[in-house]
Amino acid sequence: MKVRKIPFIFIIALLYFIFSFTLIYLKWKAHTPSLDYHAYVQMYWNTANGDIMQYNRGSEAQYSLFSAHFAPFLLLIFPFYLVVKHVLTLYFVWLFIISLSVIPLYFFSLDKLKSKLSAYLISLSFLVYFPFLWTHYHGFAEESLATPLLFFAFLFLDRKKPWLYLIFSILTLSLRINMMLPVFLLGLYAIFKNKARSQGIFICLLSVFWLYFILNVIYPKYTDPGNRFYIYGFFGGYGNNPKEVIINMISHPSNLISTFISKQKLVFDLFGPVLFLPFLAPGILLIGLPILVVNMLASYPRLSNSWTYYQSSSLPFIWLALVVTLERIGRLWEFLIKKFKLKLNLKKDIVVNFFIFIILVTNLIIDIYSPNGQYLLFSSFFNLRKYETNFRDNLAHKILYSIPKTNSVATQHSYLEHTAERKWQFPNENFSGYAVDILLLDTWASSLDFKPVLADEPYTKILDDSFFFLYARNDLVKEYSIKEFTETAYKNYNKDFEYLVTSKPEFNYTSYSGIESSLDIEISDRYELAQKLDIEKENPRTLVIPLEKSHISGPNDLLKFYKKRVSNLKVEILEGADFNTDAKIVYSKIYASDKINHKTTTLYANLSDIKFDSSKVYWLKLSLDRNKKKESEIFNKFTIHLTDSKKQMETDVSNIPGNLYYSLDGGKEWRLDSYPGKDFAYSIIYGKFGNRTFIGKGTPANLKTQLEKLLKNNSDYKLVVVVGSITEKL
Amino acid sequence: MKDNVSKNKIYYGVALHWVIILLFLAVFFLIFWKLSPPVKPIENKVKLLIEISPKSVDTDTSNIIAVKLKVENPTNISYPSEDYFYRVVVNRSYPDSPGFIIKEFSKTLELKSRFESEFLWKEEYLPSDKKLKFWIHFNMYKRDKNNEPKIMSADTKVLYEPSL
Numbered sequence: 103m104k105v106r107k108i109p110f111i112f113i114i115a116l117l118y119f120i121f122s123f124t125l126i127y128l129k130w131k132a133h134t135p136s137l138d139y140h141a142y143v144q145m146y147w148n149t150a151n152g153d154i155m156q157y158n159r160g161s162e163a164q165y166s167l168f169s170a171h172f173a174p175f176l177l178l179i180f181p182f183y184l185v186v187k188h189v190l191t192l193y194f195v196w197l198f199i200i201s202l203s204v205i206p207l208y209f210f211s212l213d214k215l216k217s218k219l220s221a222y223l224i225s226l227s228f229l230v231y232f233p234f235l236w237t238h239y240h241g242f243a244e245e246s247l248a249t250p251l252l253f254f255a256f257l258f259l260d261r262k263k264p265w266l267y268l269i270f271s272i273l274t275l276s277l278r279i280n281m282m283l284p285v286f287l288l289g290l291y292a293i294f295k296n297k298a299r300s301q302g303i304f305i306c307l308l309s310v311f312w313l314y315f316i317l318n319v320i321y322p323k324y325t326d327p328g329n330r331f332y333i334y335g336f337f338g339g340y341g342n343n344p345k346e347v348i349i350n351m352i353s354h355p356s357n358l359i360s361t362f363i364s365k366q367k368l369v370f371d372l373f374g375p376v377l378f379l380p381f382l383a384p385g386i387l388l389i390g391l392p393i394l395v396v397n398m399l400a401s402y403p404r405l406s407n408s409w410t411y412y413q414s415s416s417l418p419f420i421w422l423a424l425v426v427t428l429e430r431i432g433r434l435w436e437f438l439i440k441k442f443k444l445k446l447n448l449k450k451d452i453v454v455n456f457f458i459f460i461i462l463v464t465n466l467i468i469d470i471y472s473p474n475g476q477y478l479l480f481s482s483f484f485n486l487r488k489y490e491t492n493f494r495d496n497l498a499h500k501i502l503y504s505i506p507k508t509n510s511v512a513t514q515h516s517y518l519e520h521t522a523e524r525k526w527q528f529p530n531e532n533f534s535g536y537a538v539d540i541l542l543l544d545t546w547a548s549s550l551d552f553k554p555v556l557a558d559e560p561y562t563k564i565l566d567d568s569f570f571f572l573y574a575r576n577d578l579v580k581e582y583s584i585k586e587f588t589e590t591a592y593k594n595y596n597k598d599f600e601y602l603v604t605s606k607p608e609f610n611y612t613s614y615s616g617i618e619s620s621l622d623i624e625i626s627d628r629y630e631l632a633q634k635l636d637i638e639k640e641n642p643r644t645l646v647i648p649l650e651k652s653h654i655s656g657p658n659d660l661l662k663f664y665k666k667r668v669s670n671l672k673v674e675i676l677e678g679a680d681f682n683t684d685a686k687i688v689y690s691k692i693y694a695s696d697k698i699n700h701k702t703t704t705l706y707a708n709l710s711d712i713k714f715d716s717s718k719v720y721w722l723k724l725s726l727d728r729n730k731k732k733e734s735e736i737f738n739k740f741t742i743h744l745t746d747s748k749k750q751m752e753t754d755v756s757n758i759p760g761n762l763y764y765s766l767d768g769g770k771e772w773r774l775d776s777y778p779g780k781d782f783a784y785s786i787i788y789g790k791f792g793n794r795t796f797i798g799k800g801t802p803a804n805l806k807t808q809l810e811k812l813l814k815n816n817s818d819y820k821l822v823v824v825v826g827s828i829t830e831k832l
Numbered sequence: 833m834k835d836n837v838s839k840n841k842i843y844y845g846v847a848l849h850w851v852i853i854l855l856f857l858a859v860f861f862l863i864f865w866k867l868s869p870p871v872k873p874i875e876n877k878v879k880l881l882i883e884i885s886p887k888s889v890d891t892d893t894s895n896i897i898a899v900k901l902k903v904e905n906p907t908n909i910s911y912p913s914e915d916y917f918y919r920v921v922v923n924r925s926y927p928d929s930p931g932f933i934i935k936e937f938s939k940t941l942e943l944k945s946r947f948e949s950e951f952l953w954k955e956e957y958l959p960s961d962k963k964l965k966f967w968i969h970f971n972m973y974k975r976d977k978n979n980e981p982k983i984m985s986a987d988t989k990v991l992y993e994p995s996l
Contacts, residue, residue, distance in 0.1 A: 162925035832939040
């Protein structure tokens with residue numbers, strides 16, 4: 103049997119897919135938010151439940167995606183979600199299709215340059231071309247798929263496979279309304295280049311009809327009467343409808359020119375890495391240019407940013423034009439050799455490859471030395487913090503997936519992708535006044551959009567652990583003794599429905615120095631910290647310290663693998679009026695640096711063995727254990743967080759000296775006035791060591807079993823909070 | 833002769849391609865032309881009515897609000913209490929948006945029947961922020977096992993309106 107050899111470019115595409123999906127998976131697991139993905143997951147969830155492409159856009163109403171973007175392509179790949187109902191399914195399919203981009207580019211390069219090496223070098227250069235990376239690493243949008251689809255459409259047109267060209271053109275149209283522009287122009291190209299004239303005419307007509315259909319059927323149907331169409335907002339600076347926009351553009355040409363010039367960075371970002379060579383093949387480049395011009399003229403600034411997906415439909419034509427330019431350079435070289443009878447032993451392949459090599463190196467330099475390359479492991483701007491996970495991520499996961507999907511949830515952007523599979527979800531920043539069922543807050547979420555629950559809001563805190571705060575709306579909260587719930591009360595709840603429950607161990611109480619982060623400072627071989635501990639009750643059992651390992655220089659510590667980092671974090675608790683003179687060490691522990699990563703983690707100091715005396719003063723001291731053996735070794739640093747002192751918050755008097763001492767010279771001289779009004783962020787848990795708040799979900803019968811087991815194993819759990827309404831029988 | 837056969841094959845192949853594509857596009861546009869708007873209208877087959885007294889509340893004082901509910905079933909279908917239930921919800925938006933539940937109950941609604949219910953509610957929900965408008969909704973839902981219950985009918989009144 104003859105085995106057909108698979109071209110290596112397929113392996114490259116597969117490897118790229120594995121790399122990109124792994125990166126996205128790690129980011130998702132680390133609760134690093136991506137732009138808009140949560141909204142698309144919610145659309146798929148709602149579609150699976152009968153509401154086609156609906157999402158609540160962070161508001162109290164449901165919208166269809168079609169009111170903003172007519173993207174039937176998403177319905178085409180929706181069956182994958184039905185087969186594997188997972189939050190990451192959409193990312194998986196989407197990245198797989200995007201990874202295929204390199205295949206048509208390779209074959210087109212091979213057709214034109216007749217050299218496998220050139221085709222591979224072009225393909226590799228494209229995979230490190232930062233505008234392409236930003237189409238799919240920054241966030242999710244169906245428009246990113248324009249890159250592979252248009253690459254395929256062009257390749258099939260060029261290879262005289264008109265039906266495949268036609269199919270890929272239709273698929274591209276199904277991404278978004280603006281895709282009609284490159285698809286229409288590609289149709290014109292097909293007509294004028296006599297490649298697939300009848301299909302080209304058909305595609306041109308279809309593009310125009312597609313535009314007409316969206317503007318006259320889809321948008322009016324999905325937009326409330328009186329409101330302007332969503333897409334007109336992109337040009338809101340010019341007017342509210344196409345007529346006003348066009349009149350304003352024509353009547354104010356100077357504004358238009360100045361807007362265009364102000365966005366010239368995009369031109370350098372897109373064409374700089376390819377040495378502006380595509381301009382030498384204007385026939386192809388012109389297909390992708392008009393949409394760039396439209397983006398640069400738009401009022402919405404993100405449209406002209408290279409760190410988005412809006413240029414996805416231009417990228418294929420930039421790179422196809424580059425390949426044609428390189429082919430022309432090769433031909434020109436041969437012509438010159440012949441014409442001037444030069445005796446140079448330099449074949450055209452070498453000349454072409456020289457140019458491609460320069461392009462590859464240029465792209466690599468951009469990736470390594472500028473933030474443009476921050477999604478690549480070898481970039482000095484690759485930020486480990488976005489991909490690392492620690493105990494707090496596991497805890498977040500446990501809390502997030504304990505909330506039944508029938509509960510509406512508000513939380514920070516970091517967690518929205520994990521709460522998306524439900525009808526209602528809200529970013530915490532929009533929270534005020536919303537009657538959401540559950541609210542999850544995290545002081546140290548990577549998205550930083552912490553907004554505390556105000557005292558007059560009708561919410562009850564049902565869990566706090568390691569600076570996570572879970573609230574439920576008062577009308578849904580009912581507290582029972584576990585015995586009462588498991589014997590009788592569980593029967594009051596709907597037997598088919600899932601409910602969230604939490605159970606706090608008896609005497610369990612947590613105090614916080616503050617819950618909002620206000621400043622970051624470092625503990626290093628030079629800087630140390632001492633903080634007076636505010637012990638509110640007897641028998642504190644655990645001190646919780648949020649901190650993270652600092653980067654050595656720049657965000658990517660992976661590049662400094664050859665440098666040995668030494669020294670760990672020393673945590674001490676001192677007893678005495680003055681920690682620096684007469685204090686006694688009552689607790690001391692070294693926390694290994696490899697157990698702390700670059701994102702906020704929480705250290706737990708067991709205080710159970712310390713005999714605290716309420717008449718005495720206690721201090722927390724943080725420093726490094728300095729044990730450098732060689733000069734080449736470098737000291738670790740740890741970033742710690744400060745919070746506004748409770749004292750200051752209560753009295754609102756500025757410049758009150760706090761209880762935080764900071765030494766700038768390795769503990770030789772301590773200063774109290776370095777951070778007035780600030781406290782080191784920490785919390786103290788009171789109660790028995792090892793007891794945490796229990797959180798679970800299930801049907802009433804299932805909860806009964808879980809809680810009976812809990813009660814049997816630990817008698818400290820006595821009360822349970824059940825979140826959900828009870829139906830009274832009239 | 834052979835050439836003619838192959839030309840005919842090509843001709844029919846091309847024609848078939850066009851037919852398939854045109855048919856596909858015709859069905860595609862027809863589906864999206866016919867697709868109903870996104871927000872499903874509430875059926876309101878069962879007539880609900882909510883009345884509150886006083887008719888609007890003051891956020892500065894503690895309010896006791898008398899809520900009167902009327903349910904009328906003009907249909908020939910009965911709605912058993914195991915499958916259907918009612919909620920009185922307060923929020924600043926639509927009947928099916930998340931809201932503060934002030935009462936939830938079930939009662940079998942026989943065909944062509946009606947019932948009324950009254951209760952007092954001590955208002956404890958409206959925030960001191962007086963800029964928001966609040967509504968009170970009386971909704972009827974159909975249970976759907978462990979899925980979100982489906983809203984069947986609703987009636988809405990203004991609970992609090994900020995003064996300009």
